Amino acid sequence: MASPEVVRLEDVWVDYDGLLALEGVNLSIRQDDFLGIIGPNGGGKTTLLKVILGLIKPSRGQVWVLGDAPERSRRLIGYVPQYRHFDPDFPISVWDVVLMGCYGRAGLLGRYSRQDKKKAMDALETVEMLDRRDRQIGRLSMGEQQRAFIARALVAEPRLLLLDEPTASIDAPMQTEFYELLASLKRRMAIVLVSHDISAVSIYVDKIACLNRRLFYHDSKELTAQDLEAAYRCPVQMIAHGVPHRVLPEHQGQ
Amino acid sequence: MIEALHYEFMRNALYAGLLASVACGLVGVYVVVKRVVFISGGIAHASFGGIGIGYFLGLNPILGAMVFSLASALGMGWVSKKTRLPEDTAIGILWALGMALGIIFISLAPGYSPDLFSYLFGSILTVSLPDLILMLILDAIIVAVVLALYKAFLALSFDEEFGTVVGVPALPLYLLLLCLVALTVVVLIRVVGIILVIALLTLPAAIARQFSHSLGKMMALAVIIGAAFTMSGLWLSYELDLASGATIILVAGGTFLLSILYKNIVRRRTQARA
Numbered sequence: 001m002a003s004p005e006v007v008r009l010e011d012v013w014v015d016y017d018g019l020l021a022l023e024g025v026n027l028s029i030r031q032d033d034f035l036g037i038i039g040p041n042g043g044g045k046t047t048l049l050k051v052i053l054g055l056i057k058p059s060r061g062q063v064w065v066l067g068d069a070p071e072r073s074r075r076l077i078g079y080v081p082q083y084r085h086f087d088p089d090f091p092i093s094v095w096d097v098v099l100m101g102c103y104g105r106a107g108l109l110g111r112y113s114r115q116d117k118k119k120a121m122d123a124l125e126t127v128e129m130l131d132r133r134d135r136q137i138g139r140l141s142m143g144e145q146q147r148a149f150i151a152r153a154l155v156a157e158p159r160l161l162l163l164d165e166p167t168a169s170i171d172a173p174m175q176t177e178f179y180e181l182l183a184s185l186k187r188r189m190a191i192v193l194v195s196h197d198i199s200a201v202s203i204y205v206d207k208i209a210c211l212n213r214r215l216f217y218h219d220s221k222e223l224t225a226q227d228l229e230a231a232y233r234c235p236v237q238m239i240a241h242g243v244p245h246r247v248l249p250e251h252q253g254q
Numbered sequence: 255m256i257e258a259l260h261y262e263f264m265r266n267a268l269y270a271g272l273l274a275s276v277a278c279g280l281v282g283v284y285v286v287v288k289r290v291v292f293i294s295g296g297i298a299h300a301s302f303g304g305i306g307i308g309y310f311l312g313l314n315p316i317l318g319a320m321v322f323s324l325a326s327a328l329g330m331g332w333v334s335k336k337t338r339l340p341e342d343t344a345i346g347i348l349w350a351l352g353m354a355l356g357i358i359f360i361s362l363a364p365g366y367s368p369d370l371f372s373y374l375f376g377s378i379l380t381v382s383l384p385d386l387i388l389m390l391i392l393d394a395i396i397v398a399v400v401l402a403l404y405k406a407f408l409a410l411s412f413d414e415e416f417g418t419v420v421g422v423p424a425l426p427l428y429l430l431l432l433c434l435v436a437l438t439v440v441v442l443i444r445v446v447g448i449i450l451v452i453a454l455l456t457l458p459a460a461i462a463r464q465f466s467h468s469l470g471k472m473m474a475l476a477v478i479i480g481a482a483f484t485m486s487g488l489w490l491s492y493e494l495d496l497a498s499g500a501t502i503i504l505v506a507g508g509t510f511l512l513s514i515l516y517k518n519i520v521r522r523r524t525q526a527r528a
Binding site: 086092097100107152 | 408412413423463
């Protein structure tokens with residue numbers, strides 16, 4: 001039996017003042033999915049995440065998150081934005097950043113409860129950052145900042161975790177650690193991660209989609225050569241070779 | 255300085271300086287970290303239109319300034335978030351329009367023409383008891399709002415997008431923040447004047463930022479630094495017989511340069527040791 005659906009997009013189009021970012025995207029994400037979305041820069045990956053979060057309204061099409069409008073369900077989404085979307089000199093500690101994830105429970109005028117603080121501790125424990133909670137966030141290494149933002153997304157106990165280019169700023173050994181962290185989380189929530197780096201993504205995720213305005217996705221880890229060619233507009237071999245786990249089916253003939 | 259405090263106008267000036275440092279310390283921190291310095295300058299200058307209309311209608315000019323600065327804060331905030339007009343264009347237009355309206359209405363006002371200089375550059379030595387009471391009320395409003403919404407303003411300033419996702423009402427809060435800037439402008443007009451307001455909004459917070467790792471500590475430090483500037487500026491202007499508003503700003507600007515210099519020396523030393 002298939003697990004419950006957390007996200008459903010039907011024929012979603014987005015344009016920015018006449019410039020098409022998404023074209024007729026259909027997508028269904030289920031509770032136990034660990035989906036990697038790859039595609040070239042400017043292919044609409046961030047736009048797709050923001051549509052799911054309800055931050056961008058599609059010009060056409062329907063979006064459901066947990067069976068409801070994104071604005072109403074997004075408190076159950078953990079969001080890890082692209083690296084350095086914030087001012088590195090901002091005077092704020094890791095602890096205050098993580099607590100921000102509890103805002104939905106505390107509300108506009110409320111204070112963070114003891115339970116919120118407990119959850120923030122647990123989230124920091126999960127990403128192994130508890131000992132650095134009093135440090136200013138901008139003074140940490142990129143990998144540590146990334147883990148702090150994941151902790152901030154986890155405190156709300158989301159049913160869906162969205163990560164935008166999470167590995168763009170961290171080096172290779174850190175990436176392995178990072179994917180292992182995600183692998184340990186995937187039993188607790190659906191995970192969607194977006195990247196332009198096809199080789200890194202393909203090892204760990206369970207399913208892969210390819211996005212360049214149009215979405216190529218077969219609810220599996222396989223993409224056809226035609227999909228990749230259509231999305232990347234370049235010969236596929238350049239991308240597919242050297243990938244530890246095959247993304248493409250075996251070449252026929254030869 | 256001590257004997258000067260026997261004069262009531264000197265004591266009032268001292269109180270006004272202290273009240274101003276509370277407002278500019280708290281709100282200035284948001285102005286600096288949320289990067290709304292230019293929009294704050296626009297709000298301050300647009301308020302001059304209110305001063306002019308106040309004179310023309312025979313009302314208290316400071317009340318006119320309050321109405322105008324609040325309206326321009328809401329207007330600029332709305333335009334910058336909800337229309338396609340570039341934010342800096344909107345600010346520039348309101349900035350100049352407010353000043354022009356002020357000049358026209360003051361020249362049309364019946365009777366003798368008031369001292370424009372005191373509103374443009376402040377006149378802390380002529381602060382009266384009703385002025386102080388108004389400043390106290392505005393300070394109380396600012397402190398109450400910042401205490402109640404500290405968590406929400408922190409999310410808004412640090413990461414507006416994530417804030418929106420977790421349920422922070424970003425646009426209303428942003429407009430409220432600009433209204434706090436408008437109230438602070440009104441508090442500061444008597445102390446340093448419209449043209450110099452922006453200095454007291456930014457300098458104490460900018461110095462405090464270099465020595466603090468949390469927004470709350472930055473605010474406390476900015477209030478203390480602001481108080482030190484107004485006190486020492488007031489004393490210097492009394493001793494040297496200089497314009498008080500400008501002296502306060504020069505003390506603040508000089509200290510800011512010294513703090514940058516100090517930070518650089520400390521950084522070089524730690525790098526040399528490492």
